[in-house]
Amino acid sequence: MKNDIINFIICPVCECNKFDITASSSELGIISEGKLNCKYCDKSYAISKGIIKLYDKLSSTAELELKSHESEIIESQKLVDFQDENWLLNFPNVNRMGIDERSERIGRLISENTMLSIKKFIKKRNVRILEIGAGNCWVTAGLAKDNYCVALDLLTLSPIGLEAGEVFIKKREIHFERIVADMIRLPFKDRVFDYVIISSSLHHSPDILKTLNEIRRILNSNGKLVLLNEPSLGIFGSKERLMAVTDLENGINEKRYTINDWNKFFSTSGFNAEIYLPENLEAVIKTRGGLISGLSFLLNFYFLKKLMMPIFILKFLDGYFNAVLSPGK
Numbered sequence: 001m002k003n004d005i006i007n008f009i010i011c012p013v014c015e016c017n018k019f020d021i022t023a024s025s026s027e028l029g030i031i032s033e034g035k036l037n038c039k040y041c042d043k044s045y046a047i048s049k050g051i052i053k054l055y056d057k058l059s060s061t062a063e064l065e066l067k068s069h070e071s072e073i074i075e076s077q078k079l080v081d082f083q084d085e086n087w088l089l090n091f092p093n094v095n096r097m098g099i100d101e102r103s104e105r106i107g108r109l110i111s112e113n114t115m116l117s118i119k120k121f122i123k124k125r126n127v128r129i130l131e132i133g134a135g136n137c138w139v140t141a142g143l144a145k146d147n148y149c150v151a152l153d154l155l156t157l158s159p160i161g162l163e164a165g166e167v168f169i170k171k172r173e174i175h176f177e178r179i180v181a182d183m184i185r186l187p188f189k190d191r192v193f194d195y196v197i198i199s200s201s202l203h204h205s206p207d208i209l210k211t212l213n214e215i216r217r218i219l220n221s222n223g224k225l226v227l228l229n230e231p232s233l234g235i236f237g238s239k240e241r242l243m244a245v246t247d248l249e250n251g252i253n254e255k256r257y258t259i260n261d262w263n264k265f266f267s268t269s270g271f272n273a274e275i276y277l278p279e280n281l282e283a284v285i286k287t288r289g290g291l292i293s294g295l296s297f298l299l300n301f302y303f304l305k306k307l308m309m310p311i312f313i314l315k316f317l318d319g320y321f322n323a324v325l326s327p328g329k
């Protein structure tokens with residue numbers, strides 16, 4: 001943690017923006033251990049391994065989700081040794097956590113879409129970017145060379161959580177901040193970010209409208225929320241839908257919404273949204289199998305590609321989408 005993060009955060013309890021910093025371990029202006037004290041309500045927030053725990057009490061959904069993910073990580077660490085730094089530095093082009101082939105494939109498609117979309121949607125440099133649901137920080141790390149970046153997540157355990165971000169910071173000689181907070185209460189001042197990025201995480205929010213309202217508050221008036229890999233439910237089901245149900249049963253908030261639900265969330269929270277199909281649509285269609293995969297060749301025809309309007313497709317088929325949201329005036 002570097003001191004300048006103080007300019008952008010607020011106390012999640014009283015919303016005051018004045019803190020005292022106590023560093024018990026720091027090197028070259030980077031604090032790894034210590035605490036922040038709110039000058040107004042006196043609540044203190046731990047800084048541990050460079051990560052600020054900027055929350056008072058997590059929502060029950062967040063609490064449950066954190067526990068299930070942690071036990072999942074501990075379980076998978078037994079299978080494979082993930083402590084290898086190169087595994088992280090090569091992310092996302094690595095084998096995942098001893099998961100089944102299908103999840104591995106979905107994971108790869110999602111990261112491919114993420115990389116292509118970031119290139120397409122984030123063209124500005126020297127801007128402030130918050131990534132919500134940053135996980136091990138591989139996306140944030142890619143943006144941190146040219147921008148002021150903050151990675152936010154609930155999970156800290158490496159190799160899935162924020163602690164893993166340390167590897168990118170040290171090995172790539174970059175810096176970004178890491179904050180643990182609940183996404184229904186974002187501990188930031190109003191209008192401080194140019195971009196908020198969320199990849200396959202918004203549907204985990206216990207209250208999507210609350211999260212969207214918070215994002216709208218912290219974005220500056222020309223800011224953009226870049227939403228990537230959000231799943232949507234079509235009229236026809238898919239195998240992935242069943243996996244989401246299992247996750248829900250295990251305490252992971254894998255909620256599914258239709259594209260109509262999503263559009264309602266966006267407009268109710270005052271955002272103007274442009275919806276896009278995944279940038280690697282062809283690869284996605286090919287993995288669907290059967291009749292649908294046979295249709296992928298149609299994408300070679302420009303006019304048919306145009307015809308495949310995102311909303312139209314997303315209404316029928318389970319899938320995932322990208323969206324760029326601007327806060328309305």
Ligand SMILES: [Zn+2]
Binds near residue numbers: 015016039040041
């Ligand atoms: Zn306070």
